[in-house]
Amino acid sequence: MSQVRVLVGTRKGAFVLTSDGKRQNWDVSGPHFAGWEMYHLKGSPANPNRIYASQCSGWFGQIIQRSDDGGKTWTQPGTPPGEKNAEPAGPPKGESNKFVYDTSAKTGKPLTTHMWYDGTQHPWEFKRVWHLEPSPTDPDTVYAGVEDAGLFRSTDGGQNWQELAGLRGHGTGPHWQPGAGGMCLHTVILDPSDPKRIYIAISAAGAFRTDDGGKSWKPINKGLHSQYIPDPNAEVGHCVHHVAMNPSRPGVLFMQKHWDVMRSDNAGDLWKEVSGNLPTDFGFVIDVHAHEPETIYVVPIKSDGEHFPLDGKLRVYRSKTGGNEWEALTKGLPQSNCYVNVLRDAMAIDSLDKCGVYFGTTGGQVYASADAGDNWNPIVSHLPAVLSVEVQTLA
Amino acid sequence: MIRVVLPGHLRALARAGFEVQLEIVGPVTQRSVLDALEAQYPMLRGTIRDHVTHERRPFLRFFACEEDYSLEPPDTPLPDAIASGKEPLLIIGAIAGG
Numbered sequence: 001m002s003q004v005r006v007l008v009g010t011r012k013g014a015f016v017l018t019s020d021g022k023r024q025n026w027d028v029s030g031p032h033f034a035g036w037e038m039y040h041l042k043g044s045p046a047n048p049n050r051i052y053a054s055q056c057s058g059w060f061g062q063i064i065q066r067s068d069d070g071g072k073t074w075t076q077p078g079t080p081p082g083e084k085n086a087e088p089a090g091p092p093k094g095e096s097n098k099f100v101y102d103t104s105a106k107t108g109k110p111l112t113t114h115m116w117y118d119g120t121q122h123p124w125e126f127k128r129v130w131h132l133e134p135s136p137t138d139p140d141t142v143y144a145g146v147e148d149a150g151l152f153r154s155t156d157g158g159q160n161w162q163e164l165a166g167l168r169g170h171g172t173g174p175h176w177q178p179g180a181g182g183m184c185l186h187t188v189i190l191d192p193s194d195p196k197r198i199y200i201a202i203s204a205a206g207a208f209r210t211d212d213g214g215k216s217w218k219p220i221n222k223g224l225h226s227q228y229i230p231d232p233n234a235e236v237g238h239c240v241h242h243v244a245m246n247p248s249r250p251g252v253l254f255m256q257k258h259w260d261v262m263r264s265d266n267a268g269d270l271w272k273e274v275s276g277n278l279p280t281d282f283g284f285v286i287d288v289h290a291h292e293p294e295t296i297y298v299v300p301i302k303s304d305g306e307h308f309p310l311d312g313k314l315r316v317y318r319s320k321t322g323g324n325e326w327e328a329l330t331k332g333l334p335q336s337n338c339y340v341n342v343l344r345d346a347m348a349i350d351s352l353d354k355c356g357v358y359f360g361t362t363g364g365q366v367y368a369s370a371d372a373g374d375n376w377n378p379i380v381s382h383l384p385a386v387l388s389v390e391v392q393t394l395a
Numbered sequence: 396m397i398r399v400v401l402p403g404h405l406r407a408l409a410r411a412g413f414e415v416q417l418e419i420v421g422p423v424t425q426r427s428v429l430d431a432l433e434a435q436y437p438m439l440r441g442t443i444r445d446h447v448t449h450e451r452r453p454f455l456r457f458f459a460c461e462e463d464y465s466l467e468p469p470d471t472p473l474p475d476a477i478a479s480g481k482e483p484l485l486i487i488g489a490i491a492g493g
Contacts, residue, residue, distance in 0.1 A: 059402070060452065061441055079437050094441070
């Protein structure tokens with residue numbers, strides 16, 4: 001019997017929602033790590049019982065948590081509860097939250113500053129992990145997208161992290177500037193057909209790609225047009241909110257930019273706008289149907305000044321043509337007086353035959369559709385503000 | 396035996412009680428207390444002071460005998476009452492908000 005497990009990160013803890021393949025009745029577990037900001041949780045495709053979680057706090061900083069039993073119990077990787085530090089000769093413990101930017105000579109281009117809001121240079125300062133992306137093949141390998149923007153990798157199950165410094169060092173790093181939410185690396189996409197190809201996106205620098213496993217990177221922002229920056233067609237400086245890909249067609253990418261919904265058919269080399277008939281093309285989330293790679297979903301938000309749905313109506317928009325032609329999905333969603341937001345990592349899609357679509361709101365609702373978006377129901381309605389939603393399809 | 400009171404969230408991380416006790420050889424200072432705390436509870440590394448610079452995280456304060464020692468150099472001896480275990484060292488999260 002199929003089962004789905006929805007992993008929800010909120011401003012005040014994490015929740016694990018489980019259901020059978022019908023996706024009508026749900027068990028809710030949590031809050032895990034009550035009181036902490038849970039930016040993101042994601043399971044390993046290679047071992048679904050392994051889940052990585054980013055836990056953070058303005059007081060106590062960053063923590064990485066890992067579960068090896070599907071979210072029932074958690075530990076900080078490499079530091080089992082009650083185990084004291086190793087002898088001096090042994091490996092150090094308590095390093096799973098140590099994210100140190102690589103400025104060593106071997107990376108070639110030590111980089112210590114980026115552009116601040118006022119145009120001056122500002123030191124790179126680690127703040128938090130926004131996104132964890134486990135390897136599709138190795139449960140011990142996981143990538144972390146962090147603020148201030150950088151990409152880290154662990155190959156030992158999250159115990160230790162090393163920066164892929166070629167991203168910050170490729171040349172445009174000193175020109176990156178924070179968006180309103182900070183200078184975060186929020187999207188990490190691993191190409192399942194090519195282990196050396198990785199896509200990432202940064203607010204507000206843009207999208208980048210490596211074809212050599214992270215050694216070298218290039219901006220992939222051609223075709224993006226952002227009229228609110230000094231050069232609207234600049235190589236970097238675009239506020240990309242999220243990027244999505246269907247694993248069966250890894251060269252095709254869909255992007256929700258600050259304004260504009262975009263697609264690329266050549267691995268990001270060139271983008272074209274597909275906002276079409278959307279009522280507003282501002283938004284944060286974007287995702288792709290599990291089995292129909294031309295079917296995509298967004299949640300339009302009124303504007304960058306008003307982060308809530310247009311006219312107080314919470315509507316998911318679906319395009320079955322890869323963009324341009326969009327239909328509003330409203331059945332089961334509030335169609336009046338709704339003023340929540342849906343943040344960039346707060347939509348996910350399962351891979352059951354009739355794929356399920358899930359999203360969470362800053363009002364604490366998690367909505368699910370078991371029929372690819374035609375009908376919606378809230379799984380839970382009163383959580384803290386939802387930061388992220390991921391789903392695991394379990395055999 | 397040195398006594399240290401942790402904020403609630405760090406107690407949860409360390410799976411420790413209200414107060415933890417530490418053995419310290421040599422001078423009792425902020426640095427030696429935090430070194431011993433992190434050795435006994437490695438999951439707290441990076442949560443009170445930075446991994447690399449060892450600077451106190453901005454929203455945490457250290458109180459001893461009703462005095463704020465947060466801005467003292469880390470190798471300044473703590474009061475005798477802390478060193479003897481008569482009083483606990485308090486690690487306190489700033490009360491922020493409105």
